[in-house]
Amino acid sequence: MxxxxxxxxCEVSLDVAFQEPILEIKSKLRSCLGIPESSQTLTVCDWELIDGLDLSDYPFISEGTKINLFIKHISPNSLEDNQIKVTVKFSTRKIEVSVDKYDTxxxxxEKIHIVDGTPIKRMxxxxxxxxxxxxxxxxxxxxIQEYSEIIVFLKTMTRIMVEPPANILGVVIQTSSCLMNAAKIPVETIDTSRVGDVRRMLLEKGILPVDEYIFIHKQRIMREDCSLRWxxxxxxxxxxxxxxxxxRSTGGY
Structure with missing residues (x-):
């Protein structure tokens, strides 16, 4: 597409695959525009596209979608050298994550969660x-240096269950400026509510019209059957x- x-x-038309990695798109832009990948920031509807994901992780991108390219001008004395890749090791797999040396x-x-989907509170x-x-x-x-290995231990569900059964949670529902009338809607719920429960609540209150929706938190598609806490x-x-x-399947635990 x-x-x-x-x-x-100016505008540039680019041929891409549905599951093409964001980093590969940046590589194509470097080839045709001469802009280093590290200087590129791609956004859609004010939503930054993350290097560790691919286009299929953004279902609102389709044929003819316009993607904004912002160029970061980096001086020779900038902090560009702070950008490194680290290896994140789970018990059964490894992933690579791009980080800044001064990231907390x-x-x-949060970056591991974006790339891998692992719940933050379990790490x-x-x-x-x-x-x-x-x-x-x-x-x-x-x-931590380039390709340092960081080990992830996952808290068991038993350890998570000792937390309070529910906490009051105030969140802001932000609707898309390109697909709906943009709005910021404060909502109060509990952190054990599932995403499907939140969607039904918004429909019942008339905050959203009846339709199909995708919910995204920290640039990750949320699973209908998983809680906000998860x-x-x-x-x-x-x-x-x-x-x-x-x-594709979005079943939860």
Missing amino acids: KIIIVMKD IKSLK TLFFCGLEMDDDFRNLSEYG HGVENGDYIYVFKGSVS
Whole structure:
């Protein structure tokens, strides 16, 4: 299919595959425009496209979709060298994640969640035998370098169940500016509510018209049968809503 890359002064038509990686699209743009991948930021409806995902992770992108290209101008003395890849090792698999040396541990968990879908609250990260603190230290303080290996231990469901059964959660439902009339709608619910429950609540209250919708949190498509807590939704977070449906399985745990 064709997509349209929109820049400040021109537009470029690009042939892409439905499941083409975002990084591969950036590589094509480097070949035809000479812009390094690290200097490119691609967005649709103010939604940044993440390198670790592919076009099929954004169901609202189709034939003829216009994607904005913003160019970051990097000086020789910039922090570009802070961009590294780390290996994240689970018990049965490994993935690579692009990070900044000064990312916090919490930020790293969010990136792992975007690329892999693992719930943030289930992750405990270790490097060189040390548990990595979420809030107070960044990757550079642990000596993380290119291709350092970070171990992920997943908390069991039993450990998660000792948490309070439900917490009041205030979130903002953000509808798409290109698919619906853009609106920011504060909603109060509980963190054990499933995504399907939230969708039904919005329909019953007339906040959304009857239609099919995709819910996205932290650039990851949310699963209808999984709770907001499972997705790592916290008080004040934004949940984005787009018209459409996902054909592949979205069953939860």
